[in-house]
Amino acid sequence: MAYFVHLKTHSGSRGNLTVIEREIPFPVKRLFYIYGVDDSVRGGHRHHTTIQAAICIAGSCIVSNNDGILKSDYSLDHPSKCLILEPKDWHTMHHFTKDAVLLVLASEYFDPNDYIYDRYQNN
Amino acid sequence: MAYFVHLKTHSGSRGNLTVIEREIPFPVKRLFYIYGVDDSVRGGHRHHTTIQAAICIAGSCIVSNNDGILKSDYSLDHPSKCLILEPKDWHTMHHFTKDAVLLVLASEYFDPNDYIYDRYQNN
Numbered sequence: 001m002a003y004f005v006h007l008k009t010h011s012g013s014r015g016n017l018t019v020i021e022r023e024i025p026f027p028v029k030r031l032f033y034i035y036g037v038d039d040s041v042r043g044g045h046r047h048h049t050t051i052q053a054a055i056c057i058a059g060s061c062i063v064s065n066n067d068g069i070l071k072s073d074y075s076l077d078h079p080s081k082c083l084i085l086e087p088k089d090w091h092t093m094h095h096f097t098k099d100a101v102l103l104v105l106a107s108e109y110f111d112p113n114d115y116i117y118d119r120y121q122n123n
Numbered sequence: 124m125a126y127f128v129h130l131k132t133h134s135g136s137r138g139n140l141t142v143i144e145r146e147i148p149f150p151v152k153r154l155f156y157i158y159g160v161d162d163s164v165r166g167g168h169r170h171h172t173t174i175q176a177a178i179c180i181a182g183s184c185i186v187s188n189n190d191g192i193l194k195s196d197y198s199l200d201h202p203s204k205c206l207i208l209e210p211k212d213w214h215t216m217h218h219f220t221k222d223a224v225l226l227v228l229a230s231e232y233f234d235p236n237d238y239i240y241d242r243y244q245n246n
């Protein structure tokens with residue numbers, strides 16, 4: 001099931017600095033960021049193996065998740081809110097604000113065979 | 124000496140996705156992002172060991188670098204421009220736009236003893 005991790009942020013007169021070091025449950029092998037999204041829906045899959053950590057580091061978006069039993073929506077609206085998505089978490093990302101930048105950290109290198117597009121029956 | 128790596132970006136009707144996988148010369152142990160900077164100057168150090176990769180994934184900023192021999196300014200103004208900073212690169216970051224988010228990936232966990240604040244003599 002998806003869950004939030006709170007990231008430490010150092011704020012001062014020179015701005016803000018948010019750190020990810022040992023707060024997430026995997027070493028980062030790949031990362032990507034999504035930006036310039038209109039009213040589209042992104043994602044729409046789960047994984048065999050990959051664990052992910054998603055942070056909206058500018059603007060905001062919604063992650064809708066289904067782990068096969070529970071369905072939940074998560075608001076990613078602050079650079080310190082990090083959503084952990086486990087392999088079984090079938091998720092979409094939507095309602096991106098115009099300025100949104102969604103950073104995603106992944107536990108594995110890209111492998112098209114690791115993606116499962118079929119929805120759960122409760123979807 | 125600092126140098127740019129160009130990151131692959133997939134652009135389409137659903138927005139843009141920029142990936143970092145094997146393009147940078149180290150595994151990512153730590154990452155942080157800096158945002159909400161006014162007219163301040165950030166950084167002002169080099170390292171014993173840490174290699175870094177810096178990308179302005181929203182807005183823009185300037186990185187001024189000095190490797191002890193050469194001094195250069197680098198404009199980070201696109202999410203696909205990734206600046207590699209080697210341990211000997213004494214650098215500052217400045218001229219952040221209001222919307223700037225500077226993502227920095229690091230090859231080592233945080234260790235205060237890895238920081239060298241003294242400027243080079245040519246500075």
